[in-house]
Amino acid sequence: MAPLWGSSWSSAWSSLRGYSPVQNGEQSTATSSTVDSSSSHLKPSIGQILMSKRVRYALSAFAILGLFLLAFHNYDRLPSMDTLRGGTAAPVNSHSDCPPAVVPPFQDSQVDWSRYAYTQYVTNAAYLCNSVMIFETLFRLGSKADRVMMYPEKMMDPAETQPSTEEAKLLAKARDQYGVKLVPVSVQRRPGGDSTWAESFTKLLAFNQTQYARVLNVDSDATILQTMDELFLMPSCPVAMPRAYWLFPKDKILSSQLMLVQPSAVEFDRIMKKIESAGSNDYDMEIVNQLYEDSAMILPHRPYDLLTGEFRGDDHRNYLGTDREEWDPVAIFNEAKFLHFSDWPVPKPWIPMSESMRQDKQPKCETKNGQENCASRDLWNSFYADFAQRRSQVCNTNKKARR
Template sequence: MAPLWGSSWSSTWGSLSGYRAVQNSEQNTIPGSATDSSHLKPSIGQILSSKRVRYATFSLAAVGIFLLGFRNYDRLPSIESLRSGGAAAVAGANSNCPPAVVPAFEDAQVNWSQFAYTQYVTNAAYLCNSVMIFETLSRLGSKADRVMMYPENMMDAGETNPTSEEARLLAKARDEYKVKLVPVEIKRRAGGDATWAESFTKLLAFNQTQYTRVLNVDSDSTILQTMDELFLMPPCPVAMPRAYWLFPDNKILSSQLMLVQPSAVEFSRIMEKMESAGRNDYDMEIVNQLYADSAMILPHRPYDLLTGEFRGDNHQNYLGTDQEEWDPVAIYNEAKFLHFSDWPVPKPWIPMTDSMRQDKQPKCETKNGQEDCSARELWNGFYNDFTERRARVCNAGRKARR
C-alpha cells in the first residue's frame, strides 16, 4: 500500500473531511484565487461538523472503550450489581478505596435494614458461638440486621417445633435475637479438611446481595461494643484491619473482621480463587491474594484486639508507637472486638487445665511501687465471661473455671 503522502494524502483528507482538493484548472475559474485562497480551505468548525469526521471519531472511541473493557473485564460491574446499587458497582470497579473515616450521622436518618452482621456455621460448636455473638448484638442494641448462614441439614428455616439441640439453638437465634436464617449447602474440597469448608462458608458473605453492606466477624470472638458505624464507611468492595501482630514485616489483612459490599462481581472473583486455591489456602490467604493492595484498611485499634496481647511484653505493634505506655484497662475500654487468639492456650469453649491457666496467665507488674494485676484480671475475665455466657445462652453445662 502506497504511503499517504502528497496528492494521495490530500484526497484521503478530503474524503474524511467532506471537502476535496481543488485542482489547478478550477483555481483559474475562481476570481481572486491568486491572492486569496482561504475560501478553498475548510475551517476547523467545518471539519469538526462534518459527518464523516464525527463518524470516524466515534468509531475510534468505541474501539478504545472496547479494548479497555476487554483488558479489565474481571473488574467491570455486572447487571446484577448495577441493579443492586450504583455506588456498590462503581466501588467494585475501583481498586483505590478512600480512607476509612466514619462520617457524622444520626441514627434516625440511616436505613439500617440495608446492613447486616453475618455469621457462618459449620458444626454444633460454632453454632453456639454464633448464637452468642447475636445475643451480644441484641443486648447492646445494634440496629443492623443479623444473618446466620448454617448447614441446610441442621433445620428447616421455618421450623416451629425444633427437636434437636442444633435446631433449638437456631430457632432461639431466630425468635429471641431476630436472626435471619439462611440455609446453605456446605461445600467440601476433595482431600481437604473441615477448615476449607469453614472458609468457603465464611466467604459466602460476599454473596449476600440483598444487603448494601455486611460485617462478618469470626465467632471465636467477643463483641465488646456495637460496631454499627462501620457500615457507614466510604464505599469499597471490602475493608479489613491489618494483622497487626505480623506488621510491619508482613502487611497481611486480617479476615477475623471483614466489612463487605456484596456483589455478583466480587463473589465471582472469590469463587474463581476458591476453585484454584492451593491445599493450604483458606479464607485469609484468598482475601489477601485478591485485596491485599486494594482493601480499605480498618484500624485494628479498636476493631481487632487479640486476647494474647494481654500476655505479651512488647505492645508497640498494637499501640502503633513506642512512646505510649501500655495500659490494659484503657485498651480494654476502647476496644470493640476481641478475638480469642492465644496460642498455646486453647479456644475458650475447650477446657483449659488449671495448671495451664496458672502458667499462661499474664504476669502482674510493679508500677509506682505497687503491684498491678489488671492485665491478668482482664485476661481471666475474658475466658470466664465466655464460659458463663455459653452456659446461659446455649445451656452448655460446663462449669466456669475461676
C-alpha cells in the same frame, strides 16, 4: 520534533495572523488585470493554509501535547509492559481508589438499618453456639442492623416451629429471641486438612448476601464488646478489613476476622473462582488477600481487631502503633470493640483449659513505682471466665463442646 516554543512559536503565530479571508465575488477589471509584485500577493486558500509547514508543525505540537496530557491523567489505567508482551491488557481495577475508612457524621433516625446486617457462618454444633452468643450480644447491646446466620441446611428448616434436636432448638432460639434471620446454606468444605479451616470457606458466602447493601462478617471465636453499626456507613468499597497488626509492618496481610463486604454477583463470582483454584494451604484468609490485598479499604485494628494474646505480650508497639504510648490494658480494653480469642497454645475458650496451663500462660503482673499491677492478668482471665458463663447461659449447655 521539538515543541514550538520561543521564536518558532512566535513566527508560526504571526504567519497565521497574517492571512486574511479570501473575498468572494468578481474582482474589478482594473485590479485583476495586473499584479504589482512588489506590494501585492495572491491570498491563499484554506487548503494552502493547512498545507503550510508552519501550520502543520503547530498542529502536530498541539496533538502531541494533548496526547501527553491525556496519558498523564490516565497513567494508572495504562497497560504495563508485561501485559503488552502478553498480547492483552489487564482489566482496570475499579477497587484501587477506595477512600480512607472514615465514619461520616450520621443520625440513627435517618439511616435505613434494614439495608445492613451482621453475618455469621456455622459449620457445626460448637460454632453454632458461638454464633448465637455473638447475636445475643448484638441484641443486648442494641445493634440496629439485621442479624443473619448462614448454617448447614441439614440442621433445620428455617420455618420450623417445633424443633426437636439441640441444634434446631438453638437455631429457633436465635430466630425467636434475638431476631436472627436464618439462611440455610451448603457448607463450603474441601477434603483433607483440619476441618475447621477446610470449612472456613463458608465465611465467604457473605459476598453473596445481595439482599443487603453491606454486611459485616465477624468470626464467632470472639467477643463483641461494643456495637459496630457505624462501620456500615463507611465510604463505598467492595470490601474493608483491618491489617493483621501482629504481622505488620513486615507482612501487610489483611485479617479476615472482621470483613465489611458489599455483596455483589460480580465479587461473589470472583470469590468462587478463586476458591476453585485455591492451593492446598489456601483458606479464607489467603483467598481474600490474593483478591484484595492491594485494593481493600483498611479498617483500623484499633479498636476493631484486638487479640486476647495481646494481653500476654511484652511488646505492644504493633497494636498501639507507636513506641511513645504506654501500654494501659484497662484503657485498651475500654476502647476495644471486637476481641478475638487468639492465644496459641492456649485453646479456644469453649475447649477446657487445664489449671496448669492457665497458671503458666496467664499474663504476668508488673511492678511499677514499687506497686504491683495485675490488670493484664485480671482482664485476660476474665475474658475466658465471661465466655464460659455466657456460653452456659445462652446455649443452655454445661456439656463439653467438641471442636
